[in-house]
Amino acid sequence: MYTLLIDMDSVICDLMTEWHSRYNRDYNDQLSVDKLKCWASEKYVKQECGDKIYDYLDEPGLFLQLEPLPHAIEVLKRLQQKYEILIVTSSRTYAYTEKEQWVEKHLPFIGKRNLIFTHRKDKVNGDLLFDDAPHNLIAFQSTGRTAIAMDYPYNRTVDVPRVANWLQFETYVHTYFRES
Numbered sequence: 001m002y003t004l005l006i007d008m009d010s011v012i013c014d015l016m017t018e019w020h021s022r023y024n025r026d027y028n029d030q031l032s033v034d035k036l037k038c039w040a041s042e043k044y045v046k047q048e049c050g051d052k053i054y055d056y057l058d059e060p061g062l063f064l065q066l067e068p069l070p071h072a073i074e075v076l077k078r079l080q081q082k083y084e085i086l087i088v089t090s091s092r093t094y095a096y097t098e099k100e101q102w103v104e105k106h107l108p109f110i111g112k113r114n115l116i117f118t119h120r121k122d123k124v125n126g127d128l129l130f131d132d133a134p135h136n137l138i139a140f141q142s143t144g145r146t147a148i149a150m151d152y153p154y155n156r157t158v159d160v161p162r163v164a165n166w167l168q169f170e171t172y173v174h175t176y177f178r179e180s
C-alpha cells in the first residue's frame with residue numbers, strides 16, 4: 001500500500017484566514033493569502049507589525065478555530081480506503097496539543113496516532129508529499145520522490161506538480177499511482 005504524506009496548515013486546514021483576520025483586526029489592514037508572493041509573511045504586513053505577525057501563531061486556541069479547506073475531509077476519507085495516510089506537520093511550540101485535538105475532532109478516522117510532528121518531512125517514509133511550503137516541496141523532491149503543491153501565490157516559483165484544490169489532488173493521486 002502506498003503512503004501519502006499530507007501537510008496540515010494551508011493544505012488540510014485554513015490557517016491563513018484566521019491568522020490574517022487577527023492581524024487585520026489589530027493593525028487595520030486587509031492582508032489575505034492572495035497577496036503573499038513569497039513565504040516570508042513579514043514582508044506583507046505593516047512595518048509596525050513586522051516579525052510580530054508570527055506571534056499570532058502562539059496564541060492559545062488559534063489552531064482549534066481553523067476550518068478544514070474545501071473537500072479536504074471527504075477526499076481524505078476516500079483516499080484512506082486505498083492508501084496509508086500520514087499527516088506531517090511542523091509546529092510552533094504551543095500548537096502540538098491543539099493540532100492533535102484538531103485531528104481528533106475533524107479527522108477521527110485518521111487520528112492523532114497518524115500525526116507526525118517534524119521539521120524534516122524529507123526524512124519521513126512515504127511515497128508522495130502534499131504540501132504548500134516551498135522549502136518542504138523542494139527538500140522532498142530532492143529525495144527523488146514526488147511532492148505536490150497546493151497552489152498558492154507564495155509557492156509558484158517552485159517547479160513541482162501543483163493542484164488548486166482537494167478534488168484535483170484526488171484525481172492526481174489516482175492517476176499517478178495507476179501509472180507508476
Ligand SMILES: [Mg+2]
Nearest residue numbers: 007009010132
Ligand atoms: Mg503548510
